[in-house]
Amino acid sequence: MGATHTPMSQSVDSFVSQNEARFLEELKDFLRIPSISTLPEHQPDIARAAQFVAQQLKAVGMENIEIIPTDKHPLVYADWLHAPGKPTVLCYGHYDVQPPDPLELWNTPPFEPTIRDGDLYARGSADDKGQMHMHIKAIEALRAVHGTLPLNVKFLVEGEEEVGGASIAKFVPENREKLKADVALVSDTALYAEGIPTLCIGLRGLIYTEVECSGPARDLHSGLYGGAAPNAVFGLIELLAKAKRADGVIQIPGIYDDVKAPAAAELRSWSELPFSEKEFLEKEVGATQLTGESGHTVLERVWARPTLEVHGVAGGFTGAGAKTVIPAKATAKVSIRLVPDMDPQKVIAGLRRFVEENAPAGCKMEVRVLSSSPAIMVNPDHPAIAVAAQVFSEMLGKPTVFTRSGGSIPIVGDFGRHLGIPTVLMGFGLPDDGLHSPNEKYNLKNYYVGIMTIAHFLERYGA
Numbered sequence: 475m476g477a478t479h480t481p482m483s484q485s486v487d488s489f490v491s492q493n494e495a496r497f498l499e500e501l502k503d504f505l506r507i508p509s510i511s512t513l514p515e516h517q518p519d520i521a522r523a524a525q526f527v528a529q530q531l532k533a534v535g536m537e538n539i540e541i542i543p544t545d546k547h548p549l550v551y552a553d554w555l556h557a558p559g560k561p562t563v564l565c566y567g568h569y570d571v572q573p574p575d576p577l578e579l580w581n582t583p584p585f586e587p588t589i590r591d592g593d594l595y596a597r598g599s600a601d602d603k604g605q606m607h608m609h610i611k612a613i614e615a616l617r618a619v620h621g622t623l624p625l626n627v628k629f630l631v632e633g634e635e636e637v638g639g640a641s642i643a644k645f646v647p648e649n650r651e652k653l654k655a656d657v658a659l660v661s662d663t664a665l666y667a668e669g670i671p672t673l674c675i676g677l678r679g680l681i682y683t684e685v686e687c688s689g690p691a692r693d694l695h696s697g698l699y700g701g702a703a704p705n706a707v708f709g710l711i712e713l714l715a716k717a718k719r720a721d722g723v724i725q726i727p728g729i730y731d732d733v734k735a736p737a738a739a740e741l742r743s744w745s746e747l748p749f750s751e752k753e754f755l756e757k758e759v760g761a762t763q764l765t766g767e768s769g770h771t772v773l774e775r776v777w778a779r780p781t782l783e784v785h786g787v788a789g790g791f792t793g794a795g796a797k798t799v800i801p802a803k804a805t806a807k808v809s810i811r812l813v814p815d816m817d818p819q820k821v822i823a824g825l826r827r828f829v830e831e832n833a834p835a836g837c838k839m840e841v842r843v844l845s846s847s848p849a850i851m852v853n854p855d856h857p858a859i860a861v862a863a864q865v866f867s868e869m870l871g872k873p874t875v876f877t878r879s880g881g882s883i884p885i886v887g888d889f890g891r892h893l894g895i896p897t898v899l900m901g902f903g904l905p906d907d908g909l910h911s912p913n914e915k916y917n918l919k920n921y922y923v924g925i926m927t928i929a930h931f932l933e934r935y936g937a
Contacts, residue, residue: 485619486929490611494922497611498594500530501921502587504569504603505596511547511570511637520633523569524548527631530607534614536629544641547633551652554613555626560936561858562626564655564895566885567606567662568635571598572910579912592918599916600907605661606631608902608921612928624936628655632885635662638682638845639884646885647892657858658889659931661924663901666877667748668917671866673859674899676777676878677886679812679849681822684842685710685829686805687789696798704836706804707789712834714784714806722766722775724782724810726821726828734815736778740876744773747875758905777878780821781811811880818846847884852896861935862898869927900931 490497509523510516524541527550531539536552547570555562574584574597582588587596594604609629616623630653632642646653666672689706690699718724736744751772755764766775775781789804791797810821826841833839852859854876863874879899886897902924908914 483930483933486615486933487926489615489618490922490925490929493615497607497922497925498918500611501594501599501604501607502596504530504607505587505594505598506585508574508585509570509598509633510573511634512573520547520570524550524631524633527569527606527610528552530610531629534610535617536613536627542645544634544645546637546641549633549642549645550631551629553626553628554623555628557623557626557936560625561656562628562654563858563932563935564628564630564653564658564889564893565609566630566632566658566660566889566897567609568602568632568639569606570633570636571601571603572636574912576912581913584912584914589918590915593915594918594921595913595915597914599914600664600903601909601914602635602662604916604921605901605903605924608661608924608928609659611925612932615925615929616932624933626655627932628653635883635885640845642885643888646888650892653893655893655895657856657895657935658886658893658897659928660883660886660897660899661901661928662883663879663881663899664903664905664907665901665920666875666905668904669870670748670872671863671870671874672901673854673863673866673874673876674879674901675852675854675859675876676814677850677883677899678777678780678878678880679816679818679847679887680882680884681810681812681818681825681846682844683808683810683822683825684805684844685713685808686803686840686842687713687833688803688838688840689836690800690802693790693799693802696800699800703800704834706801706837707787709834709837710787710789710804710806713829713832713837713839714808716832717808717828718782721768722781724780726782726824728824729780729810729816729821732815732817732820733780733813736774736878741774743876744771744777747773747877749773776880778813780813780816781880783809783811785809811882812849814849814851816849818848822846845884847882847887850883850886850890850897852886852899856896858898858935859896862900862931865930865934866900866927869923869930898931900928902927
């Protein structure tokens with residue numbers, strides 16, 4: 475802990491320390507709700523999770539709490555606006571989680587939170603229930619110590635982040651006045667490494683598509699028609715193989731035209747991070763070797779270069795035993811990550827053109843865009859970012875590093891575009907938390923320190 479703590483901020487830390495057991499139990503209750511946004515059968519759990527967030531916000535003294543219905547999953551809004559002349563912070567998080575599959579790879583049930591070696595294992599622990607819950611508990615700590623809040627606060631919590639966030643993307647531009655703030659605060663990122671305070675100032679954008687290939691009118695007998703009829707699965711594989719070279723270079727014409735390279739100072743600061751390619755390969759990736767564009771470092775490739783990935787292929791016969799069919803249809807889930815200055819619509823148009831021009835003989839291709847959002851950069855010189863960096867550094871006793879993330883948080887772009895505000899991306903996860911994977915975890919020390927750090931940030935920014 476830094477030496478510059480005021481008696482007030484020390485009181486906040488004491489309050490958090492004294493209430494650790496209760497804060498943990500509340501988080502565990504939250505994690506037990508299987509709020510999987512992509513599966514319709516979990517609709518009641520989604521409603522329960524939204525209700526849980528609303529109750530927690532009410533318990534810490536937030537006002538004007540609403541569970542707002544949308545076309546899909548509800549949004550939760552709350553505010554506390556009794557600090558005239560002080561800045562307003564908009565706290566964002568999401569209560570929905572990814573499916574836990576494959577279940578057999580979990581060491582303990584995904585929705586029964588379990589502590590091992592100081593880590594809390596459960597689906598959603600780091601992404602994003604544990605991190606979002608820190609914001610609520612920071613408010614509780616500030617109010618307990620001060621009897622009031624040092625600035626104005628608004629909360630907007632969604633239940634569709636893991637499925638593209640269409641409802642919140644519609645809500646934000648339609649509610650500019652309601653959401654008006656000076657800065658947004660999001661904890662949905664990780665520390666660069668354990669103990670290193672990290673502010674993320676760049677996120678890749680994302681285009682998520684389904685590419686469908688149609689061959690014959692129906693599945694055909696491969697003995698009678700093989701050699702003459704187009705095969706939809708093979709046609710899809712052929713097309714996907716053309717889309718990216720073995721060295722990771724994407725073959726969609728024009729895709730690199732608008733890619734903005736990182737500034738020299740940013741590249742220099744990345745080169746000083748304690749990054750080990752060997753450790754990254756062995757501990758995080760777990761493959762025999764890394765892949766991708768050879769002229770760029772690993773951090774450049776995951777933070778500042780566009781990518782094309784195939785997430786799944788469905789089609790034909792995959793059951794036990796043998797069935798000799800020539801499949802009529804096949805579908806692939808394909809995404810493209812974008813970096814600053816790339817225009818999603820231009821890239822989508824290029825992808826459609828590429829698919830059309832490279833459709834194998836006898837195959838009809840269709841591209842369906844499920845979601846798209848541009849890349850984001852946040853100005854590191856913004857006053858709120860400067861305060862966050864200072865507080866973070868004091869709490870962890872090391873200088874704050876500025877990084878990018880290869881992931882995408884579309885809401886950050888929406889806040890910039892429609893509300894004209896930057897986002898402080900202050901996350902407390904760790905690189906090996908296993909987001910979206912079996913045995914997702916969140917470090918308990920980071921949970922408690924995160925609550926304190928967010929409280930100090932709000933205190934300092936309000937001052």
